[in-house]
Amino acid sequence: MTAVQAPVSAARSAPEQTRARYPDAKGYVERDGVRLFWERYGDGDTTVLLLPTWSIVHSRHWKAQIPYLARHFRVLTFDGRGNGRSDRPAGAGAYDDEQYVADAVAVLDATSTREAVLIGLSRGGRWAVELAAARPERVLGAMLIDPAISFMAPLPQRQAFSFDEELDTTEGWAKFNRHYWRREYRDFLEFFASEAFSESHSTKQIEDFVGWGLETGPETLTLTQLGAQPASRSEMEATLGRVRCPVLVVHGEDDQVRLHAVGAAAAELTGGQLVTIEGGGHCPQARHPVQINLLIREFVESLGGMAR
Amino acid sequence: MRAREPDAEGYVERDGVKLHYEVFGDGAPTLLLMPTWTIVHARFWKAQVPYLARHFRVVTYDGPGNGRSDRPLDPAPYQAEAQGRSALAVLDATGTERAVPVSLSMAVQWALWLMAYRPERVLGSVFIGPSLDIAPGYTGREEPFDEPYVSTEGWARYNRYYWRDHYRDFLEFFFSQCFVEPHSTKPIEDTVGWGLETTPGVLLAENDAEWVDEATLRDWCAASCCPVLVVHGTKDRISPLRRAELLAEATGGALVVLEGAGHIPMARDPVRVNLLIREFVGLAGPPAAGRRP
Numbered sequence: 001m002t003a004v005q006a007p008v009s010a011a012r013s014a015p016e017q018t019r020a021r022y023p024d025a026k027g028y029v030e031r032d033g034v035r036l037f038w039e040r041y042g043d044g045d046t047t048v049l050l051l052p053t054w055s056i057v058h059s060r061h062w063k064a065q066i067p068y069l070a071r072h073f074r075v076l077t078f079d080g081r082g083n084g085r086s087d088r089p090a091g092a093g094a095y096d097d098e099q100y101v102a103d104a105v106a107v108l109d110a111t112s113t114r115e116a117v118l119i120g121l122s123r124g125g126r127w128a129v130e131l132a133a134a135r136p137e138r139v140l141g142a143m144l145i146d147p148a149i150s151f152m153a154p155l156p157q158r159q160a161f162s163f164d165e166e167l168d169t170t171e172g173w174a175k176f177n178r179h180y181w182r183r184e185y186r187d188f189l190e191f192f193a194s195e196a197f198s199e200s201h202s203t204k205q206i207e208d209f210v211g212w213g214l215e216t217g218p219e220t221l222t223l224t225q226l227g228a229q230p231a232s233r234s235e236m237e238a239t240l241g242r243v244r245c246p247v248l249v250v251h252g253e254d255d256q257v258r259l260h261a262v263g264a265a266a267a268e269l270t271g272g273q274l275v276t277i278e279g280g281g282h283c284p285q286a287r288h289p290v291q292i293n294l295l296i297r298e299f300v301e302s303l304g305g306m307a308r
Numbered sequence: 309m310r311a312r313e314p315d316a317e318g319y320v321e322r323d324g325v326k327l328h329y330e331v332f333g334d335g336a337p338t339l340l341l342m343p344t345w346t347i348v349h350a351r352f353w354k355a356q357v358p359y360l361a362r363h364f365r366v367v368t369y370d371g372p373g374n375g376r377s378d379r380p381l382d383p384a385p386y387q388a389e390a391q392g393r394s395a396l397a398v399l400d401a402t403g404t405e406r407a408v409p410v411s412l413s414m415a416v417q418w419a420l421w422l423m424a425y426r427p428e429r430v431l432g433s434v435f436i437g438p439s440l441d442i443a444p445g446y447t448g449r450e451e452p453f454d455e456p457y458v459s460t461e462g463w464a465r466y467n468r469y470y471w472r473d474h475y476r477d478f479l480e481f482f483f484s485q486c487f488v489e490p491h492s493t494k495p496i497e498d499t500v501g502w503g504l505e506t507t508p509g510v511l512l513a514e515n516d517a518e519w520v521d522e523a524t525l526r527d528w529c530a531a532s533c534c535p536v537l538v539v540h541g542t543k544d545r546i547s548p549l550r551r552a553e554l555l556a557e558a559t560g561g562a563l564v565v566l567e568g569a570g571h572i573p574m575a576r577d578p579v580r581v582n583l584l585i586r587e588f589v590g591l592a593g594p595p596a597a598g599r600r601p
Contacts, residue, residue: 201497207491
């Protein structure tokens with residue numbers, strides 16, 4: 001695989017917002033020529049790896065978790081390939097699920113982390129499952145937040161539109177279309193963010209989300225979508241069944257991007273616990289941060305990890 | 309649902325008007341979080357009460373005209389002196405000998421009355437977004453209040469007849485002017501909701517109460533001798549910063565200017581405001597002994 005350094009867009013050169021907590025260490029790890037940017041916060045005994053999610057955003061989507069968790073645990077984040085300070089490799093193959101899972105292992109290695117508790121949102125939840133199934137010795141537990149597992153309970157209004165074909169409408173989920181992205185990328189980001197944040201008073205979270213989305217572009221995002229070739233139903237079910245570590249699934253009751261039934265099924269197939277966020281949308285870590293943070297802390301402590 | 313429920317509550321009646329008060333915490337000294345324009349009620353302090361009650365004793369009350377207080381339709385209870393006396397009645401009813409009044413916007417006048425006429429009851433005073441005739445208000449808002457409105461744009465909605473016809477729209481307009489900070493949908497929703505708990509008739513009665521003139525305000529300022537803190541946002545579209553500057557000057561108080569803040573910073577900059585109040589009270593009154601910092 002060859003790494004192609006994408007040009008730095010104008011949006012990326014905009015100064016970052018100030019943070020409540022800055023990392024204690026940061027660096028790049030290179031895997032197959034692709035550079036991944038990671039950060040470490042705190043130095044607790046147990047490591048919590050906050051996985052990336054779809055590269056429409058980058059690791060700042062955990063901004064409401066990092067300062068709290070870093071007071072109790074060692075917290076690792078990294079930008080998924082395709083956004084943030086990580087590379088934007090060419091070719092859809094660079095963005096399949098296996099790549100993100102291998103990236104997570106590379107970050108654990110680069111930070112000398114023997115084992116960690118995985119926290120994954122949406123696609124990150126899928127990668128947490130894959131990683132827990134493939135490398136059980138590295139995973140103490142997995143918390144899946146509004147996991148995206150495509151064969152389960154697909155959203156009907158999403159299924160109606162092709163991603164690849166030119167469509168004759170641009171309403172609603174018809175915006176989830178590569179041609180539309182090229183023409184109206186920002187409008188797509190705003191649409192998607194408004195679906196992801198179905199809670200009232202989400203203007204700040206939507207603004208953040210759109211801003212992070214603008215740090216990548218329609219070309220890269222198209223590759224991430226083409227690269228995400230989810231395993232077949234039977235393969236995915238087998239993977240979920242192979243997970244041996246404790247699993248906690250947290251899903252927004254009102255998730256408009258991945259239905260609550262997905263989380264419920266993932267909990268059942270992994271033998272994990274299911275917690276429903278009342279009134280929660282697709283990104284409860286941003287709109288219900290206290291609840292999510294306490295759930296993460298409780299989950300990590302239940303694994304025998306010592307809070308500081 | 310509230311983050312912090314009161315430890316005690318009750319009613320006090322003054323001049324035939326029943327006022328509802330609440331008491332939180334048992335630290336020292338007591339903070340009196342005063343009502344303001346009766347377009348809202350005591351819940352506008354919701355981002356202050358839980359924090360401050362951990363360090364001090366906090367008393368709030370609904371002014372005449374909103375919340376759980378009566379809704380008189382004559383102007384008398386809304387006069388500055390009457391409002392000052394209502395504050396005093398709440399202090400008496402809650403067994404509070406001395407307190408630090410914290411006042412927002414037009415309530416600053418009522419706090420000044422207390423400071424001038426009952427100095428022995430006031431340890432110090434915090435004024436936020438002061439709105440009083442110590443300096444002129446914003447210009448360009450001269451459409452007559454008492455004549456039928458011609459325009460329905462902007463401040464033309466600050467009009468007796470418009471309130472009667474389109475009360476909710478006026479509330480939405482007014483609070484969008486109060487909360488100029490981005491991402492204020494929640495405070496706007498809250499305040500509009502509180503505004504709907506009273507009526508245009510009540511606001512009109514209040515509007516007929518005279519504001520305190522400049523000379524009287526200056527007398528009251530000169531008579532007050534307690535420590536003063538004035539807090540004002542640079543983006544306050546209701547009351548100009550100049551008023552805060554002059555008020556700080558006239559009371560010998562400290563002025564803190566909040567960059568980018570609008571008229572009601574306690575809702576959008578709660579941490580900042582809470583820390584300012586706490587620091588000020590730490591200087592103005594006895595420390596909250598034995599309490600966790």
